Amino acid sequence: MTVKSMNKSLAMLLVLILAVSVLVLPTSGEAATTYKMTTTVESNIRTGDSVKYPIIGYYKAGTTVIFNAKTKNNWYRITYKGKVGYVSGKCLAPYKVQSFAALNTEAKKHLGKKYKWGATGPTSFDCSGYTSYVFKQSINKVIPRTAKQQYNASTKIKASQLKAGDLVFFNYGSGIAHVGIYVGSGKMINAQNNGVKYDNVSSGYWKRYIAGYGRVANL
Incomplete structure (x- = not known):
């Protein structure tokens, strides 16, 4: 191959490389x-x-x-x-890692804060305002505003399938009216009349009003 032919081949190769580069660059x-x-x-x-x-x-x-x-x-x-x-x-x-650890860390930040009907945080909450706030702030999970809407939007699970990060729903006789976040060992964290606190759902007052369980994130 002559020098002239080699130069011509190299030139063509350079043009091809530049063309490919243009295609892959933003x-x-x-x-x-x-x-x-x-x-x-x-x-x-x-x-x-x-x-x-x-x-x-x-x-x-x-x-x-x-x-x-x-x-x-x-x-x-x-x-x-x-x-x-x-x-x-x-x-x-x-994106935030969707884990119960992240959810739980955010949930515990608000222990002791006041209950206020219609409040969505961060200084006070109602029950569903609290759950929607915690899910959004911790794992960027957007869930509906009210307890009834959260119930309807969740994947229904049995008590035997319940795991930390799932939602527990309550009915006092006129439909879904309360929601809390299950944290394991028969307990939930929730915003209720006495503020944000832990409550036992495996016995006592809350157990008798349980309407079902729902999963909105697979943590």
């Missing part, structure tokens, strides 16, 4: 890395990184997604059903 303004994020609200997926672009899908609140780039204006890119899609960073929060 578009202008995007940081090339991966981001594991959880949606905090129902989130639209758009074809570009602003609300002016068409919607091609959506994620439910509490969905964990790995995005492959982030734009300068705080939108996250993903491949969605074979298409490039973007979700606003305003709808996302960094």
Whole structure:
């Protein structure tokens, strides 16, 4: 092979390498890395990184997604059903490990805080305001606001399947009216009239009103 032919071959190889590089690099303004994020609200997926672009899908609140780039204006890119899609960073929060340890750590922070009907924290709570706050703050799990809604949204389980992190629901005679977080050993942590405290659900007052058990996160 002549020197001229070798130079021509090298030039063609260089062009090919540059072409491949362009294909794999992120578009202008995007940081090339991966981001594991959880949606905090129902989130639209758009074809570009602003609300002016068409919607091609959506994620439910509490969905964990790995995005492959982030734009300068705080939108996250993903491949969605074979298409490039973007979700606003305003709808996302960094993924938190979903474990009972994380949930329990957050739950215990609020021991002794006052009960107040309709309160969702962080200084006072009602029963479902407390459970929804704890799940959101600890593991980025969004659950419905009221005890009845939480009951309806949960996967129903038997007493024999109950484990730490599950929800215990109560009915005083007119439907689901109270909820607490099961912590093991027959106890729950809950916001009740005497504030945030531990209560025994395996005997005594609370046992007689148990309406069922639900799982909203597999911890």
